Amino acid sequence: MDAPQLDIAATMREIGRRAKEAASVLASASAERKHAALIGAADAILRRSDEILAENAHDMADAEEKGLSGAMLDRLMLDDDRIRAMANGLRAVAEQKDPVGETIDQWTQPSGLRIRRVRTPLGVIGVIFESRPNVTADAGGLCLKSGNAAILRGGSESFRTSGVIHECLVEGLRLAGLPEDAIQRVPTRDREAVAEMLRLTEYVDVIVPRGGKGLVGLVQQEARVPVFAHLEGICHIFVDRSADHDKARAVVLNAKTRRTGICGAAECLLIHRAVAHDLGTILVKDLLNANVTVHGDAEVQAMDARVTPAADEDWGREYLSMDIAAKVVEDVDEAIAHIRRFGSQHTDAIVTESDKVAEHFFARLDSAILMRNASTQFADGGEFGMGAEIGIATGKMHARGPVGAVQLTSFKYIVEGDGTVRP
Numbered sequence: 326m327d328a329p330q331l332d333i334a335a336t337m338r339e340i341g342r343r344a345k346e347a348a349s350v351l352a353s354a355s356a357e358r359k360h361a362a363l364i365g366a367a368d369a370i371l372r373r374s375d376e377i378l379a380e381n382a383h384d385m386a387d388a389e390e391k392g393l394s395g396a397m398l399d400r401l402m403l404d405d406d407r408i409r410a411m412a413n414g415l416r417a418v419a420e421q422k423d424p425v426g427e428t429i430d431q432w433t434q435p436s437g438l439r440i441r442r443v444r445t446p447l448g449v450i451g452v453i454f455e456s457r458p459n460v461t462a463d464a465g466g467l468c469l470k471s472g473n474a475a476i477l478r479g480g481s482e483s484f485r486t487s488g489v490i491h492e493c494l495v496e497g498l499r500l501a502g503l504p505e506d507a508i509q510r511v512p513t514r515d516r517e518a519v520a521e522m523l524r525l526t527e528y529v530d531v532i533v534p535r536g537g538k539g540l541v542g543l544v545q546q547e548a549r550v551p552v553f554a555h556l557e558g559i560c561h562i563f564v565d566r567s568a569d570h571d572k573a574r575a576v577v578l579n580a581k582t583r584r585t586g587i588c589g590a591a592e593c594l595l596i597h598r599a600v601a602h603d604l605g606t607i608l609v610k611d612l613l614n615a616n617v618t619v620h621g622d623a624e625v626q627a628m629d630a631r632v633t634p635a636a637d638e639d640w641g642r643e644y645l646s647m648d649i650a651a652k653v654v655e656d657v658d659e660a661i662a663h664i665r666r667f668g669s670q671h672t673d674a675i676v677t678e679s680d681k682v683a684e685h686f687f688a689r690l691d692s693a694i695l696m697r698n699a700s701t702q703f704a705d706g707g708e709f710g711m712g713a714e715i716g717i718a719t720g721k722m723h724a725r726g727p728v729g730a731v732q733l734t735s736f737k738y739i740v741e742g743d744g745t746v747r748p
Contacts, residue, residue, distance in 0.1 A: 415462055471734050
């Protein structure tokens with residue numbers, strides 16, 4: 326339960342102060358101690374899985390009573406497989422090479438100066454996220470690996486579940502002899518805590534919002550510290566005239582239906598006119614037969630009577646449900662123009678056997694992730710070999726795409742001389 330009459334401003338400042346102190350210790354912590362903390366946290370999550378599931382059941386009951394959508398409930402829900410995936414994600418991060426102190430580049434100047442550019446932690450990272458309690462483990466683990474202190478503010482829907490997961494992370498820190506304040510959790514559901522975090526310029530170095538357009542927009546508007554923006558996932562799939570039929574059917578159906586509530590779910594299908602009446606019709610029927618509501622333009626509506634007429638707001642819409650917009654386009658250039666207008670620069674895919682068309686698609690679009698002949702559901706750090714990710718950054722400064730441990734570092738220059746002076 327939230328603390329009674331909590332002084333939120335004072336509480337957040339104290340959390341920030343303790344996080345900054347912990348960050349100064351964590352920045353020089355050995356790779357072995359961070360590894361031990363991550364493994365200890367993973368073990369604790371598995372050991373306390375029954376407790377996590379019990380608290381998650383309470384959160385789910387509250388969410389259902391509040392009338393949350395099916396997609397939001399799917400994001401919130403944990404089961405044995407998802408808990409194991411959380412623990413495995415922490416273990417995968419633990420086994421990665423420690424990025425802190427890595428030499429990115431080095432050279433010697435004519436003056437005799439020897440210069441190295443090395444990775445260094447960002448400092449204190451504030452993570453604000455909605456619903457998905459596994460983000461508690463992902464974000465805390467990645468911040469720890471990269472030598473950053475974390476302040477985690479999860480969604481009110483997952484308050485109980487995230488609380489137990491956070492305790493597991495703290496247990497890992499304790500076992501490894503690292504400061505427990507290195508991963509802190511905002512102890513209240515009150516939205517004012519978010520506003521206070523966004524103003525903690527003295528203590529917080531960067532904010533990472535992970536959630537819907539409303540949350541990210543609020544953070545970008547109100548934050549007085551730098552923001553790694555994780556915008557909505559309006560993911561497109563363009564099926565080219567040269568697409569392999571079997572590949573297209575597998576990719577499109579998986580991209581939409583595997584998990585509809587994640588940011589990598591496909592939200593719009595674009596079909597080359599040359600294949601609209603054969604492959605395109607098959608794809609639309611596949612989706613309809615899988616109980617997906619297809620919101621189509623006039624040409625897509627002609628493929629099957631079950632297609633729902635698309636409204637203007639269906640283009641550029643993140644459904645996060647068993648819905649998809651569908652449109653017939655003249656060629657790859659019209660598909661690119663549509664994605665440029667309605668996409669969110671998150672993840673966009675092409676299904677094609679033509680190297681030339683694929684290269685054109687990749688060159689003309691600037692989404693954080695571009696895919697060929699692969700489901701957009703792969704758009705997360707775990708599937709990119711990062712173990713986990715704190716979000717998909719769609720901005721163009723510092724980090725883009727999946728933000729893993731390496732992306733949570735900056736760099737500094739180490740300059741060495743031998744009594745070297747400047748003439």
